[in-house]
Amino acid sequence: MKTDSKPHVRTRRDHSTETAEDYVEAVLQVIDSRGACRVVDLAKRFGVSHVTVTKTVSRLQAAGYLTSEPYGPIILTRKGRRVANESMKRHQIVLEFLLALGIGRSVAEVDAEGMEHHVSQETLSKFEAFVAGRKGDG
């Protein structure tokens, strides 16, 4: 797990994996709700042009997260599915934590999307414990 003593170095590393995590997560969710994932779906979701999505998808394909043929749908590889599931789980924990803290849902959803990539395993565990604790209360 390499405990980077330099905070900014870790933050930069977090950012370098952020796109892959958000994309595979989105692909999984779109497939789950529409049957197949297309470039337009991701463009709408992320609020970017379809060109940006196409280029990113091609990078992620080269990196082994997904596959796609010309004019075809976007499909996750085994690796892509693994990362998507891990990311979704972590996203969920962060979101539930913010909700448990009493933050409004729409704000919590926005904050979680950015925060999720910077939460260490230790912090994630504390978040989980906190949520579990609030469930027990009244």
Next chain:
Amino acid sequence: MKTDSKPHVRTRRDHSTETAEDYVEAVLQVIDSRGACRVVDLAKRFGVSHVTVTKTVSRLQAAGYLTSEPYGPIILTRKGRRVANESMKRHQIVLEFLLALGIGRSVAEVDAEGMEHHVSQETLSKFEAFVAGRKGDG
């Protein structure tokens, strides 16, 4: 405050202001502890080459956050000091929140460096309230 319904759009905006915030904050702290801030100080702090710092400093100068003459020290403008103070305050709140949650100092410092840029005002307030609450306890 514009409540971006699209999480990823907000996250991208957070990232677009991140460098300026981290730099002015660092400049303020270096000045405070060494009397003056130089390119090397920032390069060490951020774990990047002096070239990266030079280029970024020149961008931030163009954007009005700081000034610097050739081979001279880096000085914050009024705007730079304002942003630095705000950023330091927010950073401190996030850090103290993580510590109050029971996270180890070194991990908390690393996580805070990334998280701080994605915390909305509402969430920041809840963080503050949580820390204040734990202070009262035993």
Next chain:
DNA sequence: CCAAAATTGTAGCCATGGCTACAATTGATA
């Protein structure tokens, strides 16, 4: 005061992630 070390600047490269404009393909429907 001068040489070596440290610092800073400059040139030029790369990857990521944005965009517009336009072309090609596919899908829907009249």
Next chain:
DNA sequence: TATCAATTGTAGCCATGGCTACAATTTTGG
């Protein structure tokens, strides 16, 4: 089925933020 709409691809642009290599300047020690 022929056309129009939607989707996807491609070309080419930009800004940010990394880097190495080398040049210039400043600082420091003897």
